[in-house]
Amino acid sequence: MDDGRIKHHPILEFKEGRVVRFTFDGKELEGYEGEPIACALHAAGVRVLRESPELKRPRGFFCAIGNCSSCLMTVDGRPNVRVCVERLREGMNVITQKGKGVLLADN
Amino acid sequence: MSSLLTTEICVVGAGPAGLKAAILARDMGAGVTIVDSGVSLGGQLVKQTHKFFGSRGQFAGMRGIDIANLLSDELLKDPSVDVLCDSQVVGFYDDGTLAIEKDDSIRFLKPERVICATGASERMLPFENNDLPGVYGAGAAQTLMNMYGVRPGNRVLMIGAGNIGLIVSYQLMQAGVEVAAVLEAMPQVGGYHVHARKIQRAGIPILTSHTIKAAHGTEAVEGATVWALDPEFHPIPNSERYVEVDTICLAVGLSPLTELLWQAGCKMGYVPELGGYTPLRNENYETTRPGVFIAGDLAGIEEASSAMIEGTIAGLSAAKSLGYQTDDFEERLSRAKAELRTFRQGPTGRKVRQGITKLIALTEGVRAFD
Numbered sequence: 279m280d281d282g283r284i285k286h287h288p289i290l291e292f293k294e295g296r297v298v299r300f301t302f303d304g305k306e307l308e309g310y311e312g313e314p315i316a317c318a319l320h321a322a323g324v325r326v327l328r329e330s331p332e333l334k335r336p337r338g339f340f341c342a343i344g345n346c347s348s349c350l351m352t353v354d355g356r357p358n359v360r361v362c363v364e365r366l367r368e369g370m371n372v373i374t375q376k377g378k379g380v381l382l383a384d385n
Numbered sequence: 386m387s388s389l390l391t392t393e394i395c396v397v398g399a400g401p402a403g404l405k406a407a408i409l410a411r412d413m414g415a416g417v418t419i420v421d422s423g424v425s426l427g428g429q430l431v432k433q434t435h436k437f438f439g440s441r442g443q444f445a446g447m448r449g450i451d452i453a454n455l456l457s458d459e460l461l462k463d464p465s466v467d468v469l470c471d472s473q474v475v476g477f478y479d480d481g482t483l484a485i486e487k488d489d490s491i492r493f494l495k496p497e498r499v500i501c502a503t504g505a506s507e508r509m510l511p512f513e514n515n516d517l518p519g520v521y522g523a524g525a526a527q528t529l530m531n532m533y534g535v536r537p538g539n540r541v542l543m544i545g546a547g548n549i550g551l552i553v554s555y556q557l558m559q560a561g562v563e564v565a566a567v568l569e570a571m572p573q574v575g576g577y578h579v580h581a582r583k584i585q586r587a588g589i590p591i592l593t594s595h596t597i598k599a600a601h602g603t604e605a606v607e608g609a610t611v612w613a614l615d616p617e618f619h620p621i622p623n624s625e626r627y628v629e630v631d632t633i634c635l636a637v638g639l640s641p642l643t644e645l646l647w648q649a650g651c652k653m654g655y656v657p658e659l660g661g662y663t664p665l666r667n668e669n670y671e672t673t674r675p676g677v678f679i680a681g682d683l684a685g686i687e688e689a690s691s692a693m694i695e696g697t698i699a700g701l702s703a704a705k706s707l708g709y710q711t712d713d714f715e716e717r718l719s720r721a722k723a724e725l726r727t728f729r730q731g732p733t734g735r736k737v738r739q740g741i742t743k744l745i746a747l748t749e750g751v752r753a754f755d
């Protein structure tokens with residue numbers, strides 16, 4: 279899972295959490311528990327996070343602070359989750375969001 | 386609706402401005418709640434691995450992260466201060482109640498005073514395909530690499546040679562990322578020359594009078610076309626060049642994060658020198674809505690050092706307005722104001738000085754109508 283991770287840094291040391299597994303569009307991936315979902319996806323080389331509703335253009339990470347809505351994905355059935363600030367947990371089911379998403383009654 | 390919580394002073398945002406405001410208000414004896422949407426306190430400082438510039442600032446020579454820890458510890462070790470992390474203020478009601486979202490539920494807090502120190506957001510730049518994955522805010526790239534240890538890409542084009550563009554370029558190199566070039570639309574570098582020289586020494590070209598024309602790629606960025614600008618900022622025909630990069634970082638300025646204060650009905654002034662719409666305020670950093678104070682980048686884009694001094698002024702003033710008094714209040718307040726004036730002296734402070742002059746004039750104009 280280390281492809282996109284920084285291994286040596288002259289100043290910083292990264293505290294790595296527990297390794298957890300989650301699925302992205304059905305594919306099994308790994309990441310560190312508690313890091314934003316977008317970070318785990320980025321480290322795994324995933325850059326397209328959703329498709330824009332009107333023009334169906336690919337959209338990815340952009341602001342990293344939950345402001346811009348570029349990274350909305352469907353997580354455990356819940357649409358429009360801002361994955362740049364939503365923390366990763368074991369077993370999460372993360373799906374590329376197409377369109378505006380449908381809100382389920384029990385959400 | 387859940388029960389209504391109360392506090393004397395609520396500080397919104399725990400960057401350098403909010404932290405200082407909370408510490409000073411607490412020192413005056415006021416009850417303080419500080420709320421931040423991040424996981425940890427410190428705002429922009431938690432990503433800053435470089436030593437802060439200037440001998441003038443209070444913490445010059447220290448790394449941003451260390452300053453953040455120093456200030457946060459002061460609040461975290463004090464049980465009388467309520468610290469709410471991972472909590473975003475999403476509503477500011479007419480009666481002064483704040484709606485705070487945490488873990489998908491909303492809580493309501495009614496403070497007697499509010500100090501808003503929400504900082505700033507990064508600006509977008511119009512160009513073809515600017516919505517492609519791989520076009521990131523420079524601050525966002527910094528969050529990925531410095532907070533979470535993830536490389537934003539393999540080869541980056543940086544747009545903007547102000548301090549943020551220069552510093553993030555250097556930090557990308559430290560993270561093992563190649564920086565293809567730094568583009569700057571102005572004919573000269575905007576940031577401090579120490580930072581520019583550091584990256585030029587490392588062999589990264591800084592192309593002044595250049596900007597990006599388009600990003601290319603189907604699913605994500607695969608390259609970019611850049612072109613040169615004439616002295617009137619018009620693109621020069623046939624100056625296009627293709628650069629192979631997988632990431633484009635935008636460091637083209639910040640704008641104050643004013644949403645909550647628009648909701649609160651605070652009057653704003655458009656002051657380009659301060660980053661765009663900025664809340665009108667008096668010299669104690671109180672807005673046109675009595676009891677609502679501001680500090681930091683929200684009050685005009687500047688630096689951490691000035692943010693901390695503004696936080697000091699807002700914290701002291703908010704506590705004073707609740708009737709708290711200390712023997713050294715007047716002295717501390719005038720010392721902070723003098724520090725701000727010194728900080729803004731000289732050529733680097735000129736733009737901010739002009740902006741503040743405009744802002745104060747706008748504020749007085751509004752007062753005249755009241």
Ligand SMILES: Cc1cc2nc3c(=O)[nH]c(=O)nc-3n(C[C@H](O)[C@H](O)[C@H](O)COP(=O)(O)OP(=O)(O)OC[C@H]3O[C@@H](n4cnc5c(N)ncnc54)[C@H](O)[C@@H]3O)c2cc1C
Binds near residue numbers: 421437
């Ligand atoms: C790359 C870079 C390098 C820099 N280098 C230097 C330097 O060397 N020296 C220097 O002096 N300055 C430097 N600065 C500038 C400095 O970091 C900022 O000026 C300073 O952080 C502004 O402080 P602030 O408290 O106003 O805002 P911020 O630090 O932005 O903090 C605002 C806080 O408010 C929170 N927030 C926002 N909205 C809400 C809400 N609705 N609810 C709850 N919380 C909210 C945010 O999560 C954040 O934590 C640098 C900035 C950058 C980006």
